[in-house]
Amino acid sequence: MPELALFVPPLFWVNPAGEHPLPLTTITLQKVEEGYWQPNPQLLSSLPLGNLASLRTYARHYGAQLAAKGRFPLMIWPYHSMLGGIGHALVSAVEEACFFHTVARQQQTRIELKGSHPLTENYSVLRPEVSHDPQGRPLGAVNRALIEHLLAGDCLIIAGQAKSHCVTWTVADLLREIQQRDVQLAQ
Template sequence: MATATALPIPDFFNPAKVAEVWRVPYQERAAQARQWAQHYQIPPASDDPQRTILLLTDVQNTFCLPEFELFVPGAVADNQRLCRFIYTHLAQISEIIVTLDTHTASQIFHPLFWVNPAGEHPLPLTTITLQDVEEGYWQPNPHLLSSLPLGDLASLQTYARHYVAQLAAKGRFPLTIWPYHSMLGGIGHALVSAVEEACFFHTVARQQQTRIELKGSHPLTENYSVLRPEVSHDPQGRPLGAVNRALIEHLLAGDRLIIAGQAKSHCVAWTVADLLREIQQRDAQLAQRVYLLEDCMSPVVVPGVVDFSEAANAAFAEFAAAGINRISTSSVPWNL
């Protein structure tokens, strides 16, 4: 690694602005990043003898800012710590990869997709079960056929039953109807401004482009994990979305992989679970290269409605038992 010394945090970083949306002054930050690298003798990432990848899961306004659609309590403080981590470990982080949850209105987990016999759409946080679909309480919206890759209403209805049945059979979360969120082209889809700024600063200082991975755009399946969809095939066995093999290979080729982001109970947990499945099929020892930065992530909690804290804790206990490391920004074992 480039150095084992923690770097200072640039003066422009303002923790109070982590909860706000603003424009990153790219030209100014680029000049500062070049000066920073020169002053602290930070080499290009291509010179790193060991490659450390930082994977940031869905650090987007829609999940991380209090006034947005699916705010994860704790996300603002998580991102304050995350930004500090990026700046102080700038010389150790070889590459940053960000995932972006990417949606449109007519997807299977949004209200518009479903109707009841009265023509009403489900409210956000409604759970749709196999029984609901079989009894006709919730049915797919026939007016969306022209927006979906299905030919007729019968196929759409068959698919809807298949989808919720597959979730139950695979032991996944039941189908939850989420508020419209991470809408492609909208402000909620964007990275948190302070995190985008830190990634840009890293890109220029280390001369290593931040890699962006979009996920979740297929209308007929959820995509909590960036590595694979929740349901991968339709009733005829045709694939709905490809496994992200290129990203899997890239992540496993690094010497260290640090994972942070939102939400701990959903997109982070499912991504780690999918990666661990790949690791166990190849070499269980590879799990020791993975580090979960737990004070830079939080579970989904909607007070009085749903709390996924226990599910997150159970998943992370299983990850640790398989050899994956659980760390915090104050306990990075290979550096400070």
């Protein structure tokens, strides 16, 4: 599930009444610590965690990491942009532009998939929201190859779904990279 972390859809979470959160529910660290929202134990066989205690520890860790970064709390999204589905496909006008670019510039269009671990979100195409599990093991890394590729260009057009999250954090992450290298270039 490269685009969508497993714990972001409603299925991952369950409350004491056995109900899953509705899409666009915010799950705060406080609600996890209070036990109102807990990981769904039925998903253990689908996750790289051994037991329910580890899953609960991970859920608390993830919420704490998001809170510490000050970006977004955990948001439950409707199912969208699933790899292989129509929501993940390029709209025809973008696909046509990619073909035109390939022919006109004689250069292959580069398609990037964001996110590859079911236990972390990737709002930005450049980095995961949480990069390590509670034991310090990596969940995902900064996409240095893509950053270098983007910074080698003369002009960038960044577009996508969810300007409030994915596009915004991709631009912010790229701008941070630019500012670390050359403040004048950021202007």
